[in-house]
Amino acid sequence: MNVAWSYPASRSSTRHDARLIPYSDSRLSAYSELAYLVTMKAYSLDLRHRVIQAALSDQHTIAKVAALFGVGTTFVNKMLRLHRDGQDLTPRPHGGGRKACLSAAHHKLLRAEVRRRNDATLEELRAYLEDKTRLRVSIPTLGRVLQQLDLGRKKSVSRHRSAARTSGLGFGGAPGR
Helix, strand or coil, X not given: CCEEEECCCCCCCCCCCCCCEEEECCCHHHHHHHHHHHCCCCCCHHHHHHHHHHHHCCCCCHHHHHHHHCCCHHHHXXXXXXXXXXXXXXXXXXXXXXXXXXXXXXXXXXXXXXXXXXXXXXXXXXXXXXXXXCCCCCHHHHHHHHHHCCCCCCCCHHHHCCHHHHCCECHHHCECC
């Protein structure tokens, strides 16, 4: 039986825990990938030191150390390189990312316009914003900003009703409920 390593059910809020328990590999991919995708935070200093200790013990390969701690082989190699070079192992601050193109003033304009015309489409709001500020943003960007501002989209039922639904038939010609 192939054995992989996982975290106990009563984990702390951090992603990595010193108490690893074995379980069959049938559950490994779904659980570990989901945990990785949901928590994209920097690895703790404690984990970094444990990875170094395990890698330097010569009992495990780099791939085994990576699997044991739930990190990538690139991370293990990077920690070994930093350790060899005598550099600090602490995580660096977040790199930042792209600056927001819409400021607080733009948010205020959008809030006012949505309050005034709550049935405006994203295209209409984009045209309004461009007319007022000479700033053109994409529709997905505008949609994300409206979600961040908690300005939900109101949909008109009659606008989106299809002909199949109004005739009493659901998808595929089956009778509706």
